[in-house]
Amino acid sequence: MNECTNAPKQLEKIRKVSEAVRVLCSVGATSSIVIFGFCAVSLVIAPRAVGPSLHGVRIETSQLGMGHQISLIALWLVILAIVLKGLYHLHKLFTNYAKGNIFTTASVAQIRQFGITLLLAATLDMLVVLPIALVAVTKARHLLREGTTVVMTLPLESLFSGGFLILVSWVMDAGRALREENELTI
Secondary structure, eight states, X not given: OHXXXXXXXXXXXXXXXXXXXXXXXXXXXXXXXXXXXHHHHXXXXXXXXXXXXXXXXXXXXXXXXXXXXXXXXXXXXXXXXXXXXXXXXHHHHHHHHHTTOOSSHHHHHHHHHHHHHHHHHHHHIIIIIHHHHHHHHHHTGGGSOTTOOOOOOOOHHHHHHXXXXXXXXXXXXXXXXXXXXXXXXX
8 A cells, every 4th residue: 555655756756867867868968979079179180189098008199190080080980879879768768757658668669779779889899999909009019018917808798788688678578568468458
């Protein structure tokens, strides 16, 4: 009985928190675009001011030619697109929650898409970013102090989190379908 009387209060809390998270997603997306723009402009205007770090390896951008700078900006654009995709799906998910639409097909779809986004980030990391960092270490090995250790990591957190979210979205969708089926038979 107590759970039923608390349901409206819980839903109101969910709505308030969801609205705040939705706003944070918008701020995060805007901030990401501004930071990307700053980095891209800085790379062209003052290459020494921007040395990105990939897997803890600093890339000396002043040594990059125009073609490599454009490639780096393109890589940043892809990374930005993945970040924005993730924030977009979180924004949509928490918009649904703010409206009180929690266990719905639309919410499940956003959770699944966020999981896919995490898998995309991990794939990009393994296929593009990690090899670039390895090349940077190989070419700059003479710049490393003796005894310096460079640690390359695989994006296991993103792989497991993305796979787990896809699994959770499947379970939620199956549960939602079962609930709807039970409601129709009563």
